[in-house]
Amino acid sequence: MKCLDQGRLQAYLDGEVSRKERKEIAVHLEHCRQCQTLLKEMKTLDDWVRLRLDGSFALPSQPLTIQTDQAWERFNRHLQESGTKKPSPHTTHTHKKMKWGWKNMKQGTKRWISGIAAAGIIVGSFSIPQVQAAASEFLSIFRVKQVEFVKLTESDLSQMASWLDERKAGTLDLKGLGKVWTDAGDAKQDRNQTYQTAEQAMKAGHALPSLPQDHTVIEVNVQQPVTVNFKLNTDEVNKMLRQLQTGVSIDAKLNGKVFALDVPKQVQMLIKDERGAHIEFTEINPVNLRADKGVDLAELRQALLSLPFLPENIKKQLIDINDFDSTLPVPVFDRGGKIKEVKINGAKGMVQSDQMGSSVFWEKDGKLRVLTSYQADVDAEQLVRLAQQMN
Numbered sequence: 001m002k003c004l005d006q007g008r009l010q011a012y013l014d015g016e017v018s019r020k021e022r023k024e025i026a027v028h029l030e031h032c033r034q035c036q037t038l039l040k041e042m043k044t045l046d047d048w049v050r051l052r053l054d055g056s057f058a059l060p061s062q063p064l065t066i067q068t069d070q071a072w073e074r075f076n077r078h079l080q081e082s083g084t085k086k087p088s089p090h091t092t093h094t095h096k097k098m099k100w101g102w103k104n105m106k107q108g109t110k111r112w113i114s115g116i117a118a119a120g121i122i123v124g125s126f127s128i129p130q131v132q133a134a135a136s137e138f139l140s141i142f143r144v145k146q147v148e149f150v151k152l153t154e155s156d157l158s159q160m161a162s163w164l165d166e167r168k169a170g171t172l173d174l175k176g177l178g179k180v181w182t183d184a185g186d187a188k189q190d191r192n193q194t195y196q197t198a199e200q201a202m203k204a205g206h207a208l209p210s211l212p213q214d215h216t217v218i219e220v221n222v223q224q225p226v227t228v229n230f231k232l233n234t235d236e237v238n239k240m241l242r243q244l245q246t247g248v249s250i251d252a253k254l255n256g257k258v259f260a261l262d263v264p265k266q267v268q269m270l271i272k273d274e275r276g277a278h279i280e281f282t283e284i285n286p287v288n289l290r291a292d293k294g295v296d297l298a299e300l301r302q303a304l305l306s307l308p309f310l311p312e313n314i315k316k317q318l319i320d321i322n323d324f325d326s327t328l329p330v331p332v333f334d335r336g337g338k339i340k341e342v343k344i345n346g347a348k349g350m351v352q353s354d355q356m357g358s359s360v361f362w363e364k365d366g367k368l369r370v371l372t373s374y375q376a377d378v379d380a381e382q383l384v385r386l387a388q389q390m391n
Contacts, residue, residue, distance in 0.1 A: 004028065004035050006042070013042055033270075033278060040356055040374055177240065178232035195220040198269070206267060209283075209369075209390040214274040223266040231258050237307075246306035251295050259291035259300070277378045279386065284368040344387045351380045360387050 004012075004025065011017050012025050029035055171181040195201040198208050201220040208220065234255040241249055264285035271279040289297050289304075342349045342360070349362030357374035360383040369390075371383045 003032060004038075006038065009035065009039050009042060013039065037374065174232075176233065177236050178230065180231075181229050183227040183229065193222045193224070195222075201267075206265075208267065208269065209281075211271065212386070212389050215279075215386065216272045217269055218272050218278075219270040221268040223268075225265045226263050228261045228263060229258055230260070231256065237303075240308075241303065241306055244306065244308065246303075248299070248303045248306050250303045251300060253295055254291065254300070257292060259289070259295070261304075262288040262290065273378070273382075275377065277373065277375050279378060279383070280370075280372045281390075282370045282372075283364075284370070286366070286368075342384055344384070349384075349387070351384060353380045358383055360384055362387060 008017075008025070012022060017025065029039065171179055173179055193204070195204065195206075196219060198211075198217040198220060201222065202208055204222075206220070206222050208217075211217065232250060232254060234250045234252050238249045264287065266285065267283045269281040271281055273279060289301055291297060291300060338351075338353045340351050342351050342362075344360070344362040344364075347363050349360060352359045352361070357372060358378065358380040359370060359372040360380065361368065361370050363369070369387070371387055373383060
């Protein structure tokens with residue numbers, strides 16, 4: 001069976017598949033790490049929304065009737081409004097091509113989106129992957145603040161994030177927010193390179209940390225360096241950031257001007273221990289943020305971290321490694337998890353553990369290193385021991 005699409009996984013999560021199909025999906029999930037991770041991301045967000053709704057809203061004394069179809073129609077009309085009465089040609093064209101709609105959604109998907117509209121997800125600077133990856137797809141569809149809605153759809157945001165994540169060459173229109181384009185070196189070279197062994201990756205010129213003898217590298221993925229250039233309409237971007245309630249904004253001095261992110265390469269390894277449990281390793285270089293003189297780069301960095309279309313990998317690379325001397329910039333989600341500081345060969349580190357898995361973060365030679373496992377038989381202590389054995 002090929003990898004499952006998100007809609008089918010959501011139906012599985014919501015119990016909306018037949019017994020036969022559920023069994024087929026369960027068998028596939030036993031052997032597909034990618035689908036396991038995606039399902040965990042979706043379940044985490046679903047649980048998070050349920051928790052927030054249960055804790056934030058009292059049950060009404062009378063049944064509550066919500067006119068969802070009318071709300072969806074109003075939302076679609078709002079998407080086509082831009083400072084003039086006529087919708088832009090691009091917006092109209094995009095709307096006509098959309099193959100999905102509220103009436104065609106599964107009940108679980110409706111609950112997911114409606115829950116986010118009610119709860120109002122808080123945008124963080126960056127978070128552990130399983131939460132941010134799921135939340136980023138939906139956090140900007142709805143925002144409850146005097147019944148205001150942002151202009152971009154989930155499809156828009158997904159397209160933007162995918163374009164940046166794949167480090168494609170060319171220019172991307174941000175639908176009224178501005179534009180982004182990349183300078184990605186050799187256009188003939190793939191932006192993402194995958195190797196089946198550590199030896200292959202090192203032979204290609206990529207430095208990798210050493211591992212204990214009882215740990216094996218299953219796969220190495222290398223994302224090539226790229227420069228991402230931004231030219232934004234700061235009025236529109238700041239309007240979106242206000243609706244997202246981020247508390248940050250883009251400096252008006254940057255309106256119509258170009259600023260850039262130099263994103264270094266990123267190395268990811270999938271590791272298997274002696275028991276066959278999978279562990280993910282990521283080494284992240286800090287990015288270089290460039291703008292005109294007089295622009296507060298710290299404020300600009302915080303604003304960029306709040307942009308919903310900026311992919312998680314680039315957000316992680318925006319972390320200022322110099323901050324490790326005082327604190328590790330790892331936000332905490334209130335999900336009953338535990339966070340504690342540790343020392344990794346004398347360097348300050350942090351362990352984060354919750355019901356989804358464990359991660360350990362530490363600094364090595366000016367780079368952020370992360371070990372993560374979503375398997376119950378790999379605990380935080382094992383990750384710390386492994387981190388201490390990596391050069």
